[in-house]
Amino acid sequence: MQREFDVVVLGAGPVGENVADRARAAGLEVAVVEHELVGGECSYWACVPSKTLLRSATALRAARRVPGAAEAVTGDLDVAAVLARRDYWVSDWDDHGAVDWLDSVGVELVRGHGRLDGERRVVVSPPEGDDVVLVARHAVAVCTGSDPIIPDIDGLGGARPWTSRDATSAQSIPARLAIIGGGVVAAEMAAAYAGFGSEVTVLARSTMLRGMEPFAGEAVTAGLRGLGATVRLGVTPERVARDADDAVVITLPGGETVVADEVLVATGRGPRSTGIGLETVGLEPGAWIEVDDTLAVAGASVTAGPDGADGADPNAAVPWLYAVGDVNHRALFTHQGKYQGRAAGDVIAARALGRPVDDAPFGVHVATADHLAVPSIVFGDPEVATVGHTAATAEQAGVAVRLAEVEFSSVSGAGILADGYAGRARLVIDDERAVVVGATFVGQDTAELAHAATIAIVGEVPVDRLWHAVPAFPTMSEVWLRLLESLGRPEARP
Numbered sequence: 001m002q003r004e005f006d007v008v009v010l011g012a013g014p015v016g017e018n019v020a021d022r023a024r025a026a027g028l029e030v031a032v033v034e035h036e037l038v039g040g041e042c043s044y045w046a047c048v049p050s051k052t053l054l055r056s057a058t059a060l061r062a063a064r065r066v067p068g069a070a071e072a073v074t075g076d077l078d079v080a081a082v083l084a085r086r087d088y089w090v091s092d093w094d095d096h097g098a099v100d101w102l103d104s105v106g107v108e109l110v111r112g113h114g115r116l117d118g119e120r121r122v123v124v125s126p127p128e129g130d131d132v133v134l135v136a137r138h139a140v141a142v143c144t145g146s147d148p149i150i151p152d153i154d155g156l157g158g159a160r161p162w163t164s165r166d167a168t169s170a171q172s173i174p175a176r177l178a179i180i181g182g183g184v185v186a187a188e189m190a191a192a193y194a195g196f197g198s199e200v201t202v203l204a205r206s207t208m209l210r211g212m213e214p215f216a217g218e219a220v221t222a223g224l225r226g227l228g229a230t231v232r233l234g235v236t237p238e239r240v241a242r243d244a245d246d247a248v249v250i251t252l253p254g255g256e257t258v259v260a261d262e263v264l265v266a267t268g269r270g271p272r273s274t275g276i277g278l279e280t281v282g283l284e285p286g287a288w289i290e291v292d293d294t295l296a297v298a299g300a301s302v303t304a305g306p307d308g309a310d311g312a313d314p315n316a317a318v319p320w321l322y323a324v325g326d327v328n329h330r331a332l333f334t335h336q337g338k339y340q341g342r343a344a345g346d347v348i349a350a351r352a353l354g355r356p357v358d359d360a361p362f363g364v365h366v367a368t369a370d371h372l373a374v375p376s377i378v379f380g381d382p383e384v385a386t387v388g389h390t391a392a393t394a395e396q397a398g399v400a401v402r403l404a405e406v407e408f409s410s411v412s413g414a415g416i417l418a419d420g421y422a423g424r425a426r427l428v429i430d431d432e433r434a435v436v437v438g439a440t441f442v443g444q445d446t447a448e449l450a451h452a453a454t455i456a457i458v459g460e461v462p463v464d465r466l467w468h469a470v471p472a473f474p475t476m477s478e479v480w481l482r483l484l485e486s487l488g489r490p491e492a493r494p
């Protein structure tokens, strides 16, 4: 069977949903192809379950840091209730709600595995029955996401390692959990499982959260140790095996071993781009798909032709292939992928309908913020909230770096939030342009501070003007005032 749509979206994760929604809102006929659950990794195996697994123990610890509330905490974490709440938030791994939403916006869902089959064609193999060919009049958007990488460690593949999917969907808690990796998944899952009472051992080949400001990784390491986890830095496992009792035995350099009931591999993500027909359009299967700021794949264009969009130059090259979200490797976050998805859905519609394309930096049709202001939160205890440059990346980019840095102990709001509050904030400032280009906040409940920094960066708000953005007393946001004070009051204007 062959069917025609204006746009075919491959993958109904958060990103594919947004591409489809925006293209449909412009009046285009849109089909979205999904071979698992509508909603993707984020809804069922990533953001949502990981955050719900973390939240209850975080709330309990927060209460214990406030005299008066602490005395009222008389029991331990109810792990079964946490898992039940997680199950509720992932809708018991049922996508009816998401499918209803697709229906409500008029996007057609085609269930099955999709693959490109040359220009503007997608072949879908449904769970049952014959293949369906979907022909896209205007565009195909590949939104297939990413998969966990299993590193080439001797014996690891045969030792039934957990990936993040297992860790976020577990129905029982292992007494001992080893985690290979020191990135975001490792940090968050170590905190969650330590909170459940597992004996957690993190094996990080460098420091925790390498790539972020060093004090963030140091605080997370200390925080995990405070929760009772063992954090080993600078170790790379050499061998992994199951022993006669089915325990996982991880051998470190020098022969030392770590024994656990399960081992979680949290060593990064690779593109979900094999088996999707990339070779039929001249791209490399298994590679990240490179795109421009409108999320279009270079070289995959057609001429508008005599039947092209109203008012379009019939000889103009019009991109037909887009790659959006994790699969383009620009920023592996749901919020950033959805931002790309909104731009991609809108630009696909603009090009299809012969409307103006607004692709200058910060235009409607580009994902400019991917390059300068990607917020990222590591949820745990402490939280790490970052956006934009670190001091190191700013220096590498040739920015004239000036740092503002303070401890949260100088912020009344932090002290009132929790006794003995410990945390630190750093702003990275471009001294030539006198604007903020990066921010990191580390401490309990810092996640919500990232957005003010995102606005300051995207809006290129002059640092002197920030003195007029007055944070309320006594909130955590007063850290902004302390950061400005550390830079000194600006000179009076002549």
Ligand SMILES: Cc1cc2nc3c(=O)[nH]c(=O)nc-3n(C[C@H](O)[C@H](O)[C@H](O)COP(=O)(O)OP(=O)(O)OC[C@H]3O[C@@H](n4cnc5c(N)ncnc54)[C@H](O)[C@@H]3O)c2cc1C
Residues within 6 Å of the ligand: 010, 011, 012, 013, 014, 015, 016, 033, 034, 035, 036, 037, 038, 039, 040, 041, 042, 043, 045, 046, 047, 048, 050, 051, 112, 113, 114, 115, 143, 144, 145, 146, 164, 168, 185, 272, 275, 276, 324, 325, 326, 327, 331, 332, 333, 334, 335, 336, 337
């Ligand atoms: C443990 C964990 C926690 C995370 N926590 C956060 C967080 O707190 N905040 C945050 O912003 N990000 C978080 N992320 C990252 C976030 O999950 C991803 O950035 C996001 O899911 C990417 O969305 P996507 O739509 O590009 O891909 P996905 O969510 O992976 O969706 C892709 C969809 O395409 C489908 N698909 C793939 N190939 C085909 C095919 N050939 N045919 C049909 N369908 C196909 C898949 O089944 C899937 O539904 C986390 C990631 C992990 C692993």
Ligand SMILES: NC(=O)c1ccc[n+]([C@@H]2O[C@H](COP(=O)([O-])OP(=O)(O)OC[C@H]3O[C@@H](n4cnc5c(N)ncnc54)[C@H](O)[C@@H]3O)[C@@H](O)[C@H]2O)c1
Residues within 6 Å of the ligand: 151, 152, 180, 181, 182, 183, 184, 185, 186, 188, 204, 205, 206, 209, 210, 236, 237, 266, 267, 268, 269, 331, 332, 333, 376, 377, 378, 379
């Ligand atoms: N809160 C959030 O927003 C959130 C949470 C989880 C994941 N994510 C997204 O998912 C992505 C993947 O997370 P992740 O933690 O898997 O990846 P990551 O890139 O954050 O960390 C990977 C870690 O694995 C280590 N590593 C890599 N290869 C290794 C090897 N062979 N042996 C030992 N260690 C090795 C690295 O040194 C690093 O510490 C993140 O980059 C992020 O974009 C976001």
